[in-house]
Amino acid sequence: MTSERFTEVRGHPLFKNISDGSFEALARGAYVQNFPPHTELISEGEAADFLHIVLSGSVELFCSWESRETTMATVWPVSAFILAATIRDRPYLMSGRTLGKTRIMLVPSQDVRAVFESDSEFAKAIVAELANFYRASIKNTKNLKLRTSKERLANYLIKCSRREENCLVFELQYEKRRLASYLGMTPENLSRSFNALKPFGVQVDGQKVRLEDLEKLIAFAKPTDLIDGYE
């Protein structure tokens, strides 16, 4: 029975409240594929033929222009990406590549748009998802325009700590060069920024980070929910 396929995504906000019929309509044309590390899944400018959902592994969304490249986001399970392009039937604005070995569920865009038309619960879920994405993007812009690179790094580290219940020791989730690009700086500058945060109790060894004086770091970084809060 088809409705028992893809149970791992059934709990995702996009699908939680939709009817079994709608879910099956989406599942019918969908399939799961395994990708090796560093595989480019989509390229900016292409037509948005499939909605992508990361089941395991992770995907880096990045953009290029004139031989420059920047990391826009990293997508972890279970999350959909390029929803906006899919629903509007527009070309991708970002490219995506796998980081590690990654399982992706691919749902044909026309099916997504069809169910979106017929199932108002699905439409509502998409509104919530898009509004969250939009707000996250606005926060990202604020972060970029209002803060220096040191401040962005400091706030990023605090965010990492918050995510793990204020744990003061944690591992960076991906390579420093990618982190640098995500934060809008060069790897060299990230390295120097880590050094510049030593007076605020930031200790780095490889991927491992220790925040020895969170108070002091917060006093420097001045995080706010209006930039650093989760949506």
Place this chain on the structure above:
Amino acid sequence: MTSERFTEVRGHPLFKNISDGSFEALARGAYVQNFPPHTELISEGEAADFLHIVLSGSVELFCSWESRETTMATVWPVSAFILAATIRDRPYLMSGRTLGKTRIMLVPSQDVRAVFESDSEFAKAIVAELANFYRASIKNTKNLKLRTSKERLANYLIKCSRREENCLVFELQYEKRRLASYLGMTPENLSRSFNALKPFGVQVDGQKVRLEDLEKLIAFAKPTDLIDGYE
């Protein structure tokens, strides 16, 4: 008859396809207000009590952090702003102030959410609107992260020209200091950037801009729909 009120917004994408009943439900609690120039309409962090729609004049959306401030966007008639906060019932992420004398239609957020629940055409229109906002925000991030300030200015000027059917003479729509902030630089740097674009045929006198060699400017700016296109 209430449905004859607010006819000026009936053609807006958000309301074009909704039922008369839905429109009246929105119109019932809505009202129009006139604001003088430089009036702060909303402040970031506040609860999103009303959906705002600019009927005439214009509104600057801006953000602040630690005594720094940056312009995020300018809203022209007829457009809604802070839709995402309204629909998600979250605090505003941006502040808004009138530029000139401005007429605003205010729709109680709870009414927007109620009609959103009951009218699937309205929900669909909101999806389209949010997806466009999101994609515009992604483009803005790409612009900021991938380009220098000179390149951003050059592409902005080309965009202005495009908007007026490739007219080579046009007026800047708002003060240079606001433009500078929007483009992510200081007024001083904007002034110098204009000078730096002289070799590409950019002539500025007050608010008036002349592009004397569009080819050359385009060759420098390298615009692309994936950053500079309208949604």
Place this chain on the structure above:
DNA sequence: GGTGGCTCTTGATAAACGTCAAGCAAGTGA
């Protein structure tokens, strides 16, 4: 017809950030 306030511009200087080059450490595979 000033006078104050504002924006814009320009110059000098400083800070932030990027680029280039070299070297180190860890991991990989023959």
Place this chain on the structure above:
DNA sequence: TCACTTGCTTGACGTTTATCAAGAGCCACC
């Protein structure tokens, strides 16, 4: 085990951008 690769770091240097200060032009308002 030994190259070989890859990512990270550091130093030197250059570019980009911000800051501070001063002055010019413009407009509104007495």
